[in-house]
Amino acid sequence: xxxxxxxxxxxxxxxxxxxxxxxxxxxxxxxxxxxxxxxxxxxxxxxxxxxxxxxxxxxxxxxxxxxxxxxxxxxxxxxxxxxxxxxxxxxxxxxxxxxxxxxxxxxxxxxxxxxxxxxxxxxxxxxxxxxxxxxxxxxxxxxxxxxxxxxxxxxxxxxxxxxxxxxxxxxxxxxxxxxxxxxxxxxxxxxxxxxxxxxxxxxxxxxxxxxxxxxxxxxxxxxxxxxxxxxxxxxxxxxxxxxxxxx
Ligand code: PGA
Numbered sequence: 417x418x419x420x421x422x423x424x425x426x427x428x429x430x431x432x433x434x435x436x437x438x439x440x441x442x443x444x445x446x447x448x449x450x451x452x453x454x455x456x457x458x459x460x461x462x463x464x465x466x467x468x469x470x471x472x473x474x475x476x477x478x479x480x481x482x483x484x485x486x487x488x489x490x491x492x493x494x495x496x497x498x499x500x501x502x503x504x505x506x507x508x509x510x511x512x513x514x515x516x517x518x519x520x521x522x523x524x525x526x527x528x529x530x531x532x533x534x535x536x537x538x539x540x541x542x543x544x545x546x547x548x549x550x551x552x553x554x555x556x557x558x559x560x561x562x563x564x565x566x567x568x569x570x571x572x573x574x575x576x577x578x579x580x581x582x583x584x585x586x587x588x589x590x591x592x593x594x595x596x597x598x599x600x601x602x603x604x605x606x607x608x609x610x611x612x613x614x615x616x617x618x619x620x621x622x623x624x625x626x627x628x629x630x631x632x633x634x635x636x637x638x639x640x641x642x643x644x645x646x647x648x649x650x651x652x653x654x655x656x657x658x659x660x661x662x663x
Pocket of ligand 1: 583584623
């Protein structure tokens with residue numbers, strides 16, 4: 417299995433930020449893991465053009481479940497693929513919160529993404545109050561079951577475990593907490609899609625930084641990271657890619 421270092425730029429970056437993607441390619445021209453940046457949709461085509469022939473892959477941050485139609489402001493999976501995307505993040509907690517996305521909608525989007533030849537990065541994670549209530553595994557199990565479409569394989573599905581309380585906060589779960597959830601995800605995914613689950617990449621996300629990446633990547637069933645804030649600057653993301661390459 418080739419591990420995956422994925423950067424999520426969220427709603428950050430104008431054309432000037434393409435220089436950071438260029439600097440990342442220069443810093444990590446040949447990583448021993450897959451290296452992905454997911455810029456805002458306005459930068460997809462330009463970044464994909466810049467990354468052509470390099471190790472950097474480009475992803476989107478959302479897609480519509482339909483291939484085309486009367487959906488003002490939305491983007492379909494075939495459009496993202498046409499712009500040069502190979503991956504799309506789906507069901508990020510910010511979209512679940514800001515746009516009320518449900519597990520069923522995430523599953524429909526993931527199915528559309530896979531049909532368009534994209535790798536769906538399906539995000540899930542508990543809130544702080546859910547963890548405090550001891551509901552973490554129940555919440556994550558339900559999100560997994562509801563958000564992963566039938567027909568998913570190791571080639572078209574990545575799962576990102578992102579505790580909501582760890583995103584953008586500088587707080588991370590303990591190593592034991594991450595390891596517990598990732599082992600649980602591997603087992604439940606096996607129930608859902610069978611032996612194929614063994615090689616589905618399971619990413620951890622939430623305040624991953626150069627300083628904590630290596631210890632997180634050493635944990636069992638952690639096959640990479642989904643990185644927000646620390647993916648915006650090549651000087652931060654390149655060492656995270658290096659740590660995953662060395663893991
Ligand atoms: P963060 O975001 O690395 O800034 O915590 C992670 C994410 O939301 O994917």
